[in-house]
Amino acid sequence: MTSLNQSQQQRQALRKQVRQARRALSDDQQRCASEALLSYFCESSEVKNASRIALYLSVDGEIDTQPLIDACWQQGKEVFLPVLHPFTPGHLLFLLYRKETPMKANTYGIAEPVLDVTAVCPVTEIDVICTPLVAFDAQGQRLGMGGGYYDRTLTTKGLKATPIGLAHDCQQVERLPVEAWDVPLPHILTPSRHWRW
Template identity: 60%
Template sequence: MQPRQQIRQQVRHARRQLSAEQQEHAAHAVMTRFMALPSVIASQHIALYLSFDGELDTAPLINACWQAGKSVYLPVVHPFSQGHLLFLHYTPTTPMQSNRYGIAEPKLDIRYLLPTHQLEVIATPLVAFDDRGQRLGMGGGYYDRTLALCAHPSATAVGLAHDCQHWGQLPTEQWDMPLPHILTPSHHWHWSATNSRPLS
């Protein structure tokens, strides 16, 4: 089995090779799948993220949530608790800044902070995913910690990815948090709590 960092390099390279037309098609296809999820339809507080390094473009998805009257929250790297994220309410007029990774995030303002356990849907970025719902991130563990801390009884985690990010079987660590849903342009991967195989 290939080392995690080697898989990251290969998949990120494949992702960056996608054309603007392919990116646009993928973004709208995943947006349609995401907005049709029953958990999204029933939710008000949805955590999303801004795309980076060839990730699936989340702008159409964010706009669709706004148009549906839902509140969107973006991650902010916690300034004091290493490896953790905060989630701030995001609107078209939210002041933004670049974090230590060069990713745009809202300027920290506790007036717009939502406790993680109040998030109802958490869309997660990923570098690769496999047939068991395991995700491979960038290696910082931010979303594994976020998902472990999210205590909302009906919270749903949804991975967003291009089809080229599918990997047969990923090497895992004990702290890795598998996802119940992963959406790609061509497929909705869904794993139940008792079934390790994709249901659709």
């Protein structure tokens, strides 16, 4: 029990440390990082071959995903955003997102599309799922906010989507404490490189 508590304490400390680091980035640093990330995103064969891409809206110093969303729209790709599942706590739905999509704040204060069953896409029909993360290591392990939403999504039966983590370079740590439920990522994009495992 002690080791689990110790691991959770380490994870919480890392979350705090890395979130502070990315929030400390200036507007110029954020803009440059987002532009550099966009080039890796657009050059990725996984993205080039995808027609349905799940993205998310950046908060809390996360690297800006709006340029990625705009690039997908320009290329005629369908963009989907996560919505907290109204009946199954801890799970996500993915809704089609367009410029005119009505939005609302969820329980975490994050903007998400207003629930519309006609806009829901089964996660098994999405080609690429871009995942937010707080920290990552050189083994492809991802540390999220602790809710497990994306870990559950990425273990969905029949999932064919390629998961791609998006992060600032300052979010890389030497090694993450890993739990049994953690799902490592095959790809992580940062402003300086495309990590592949």
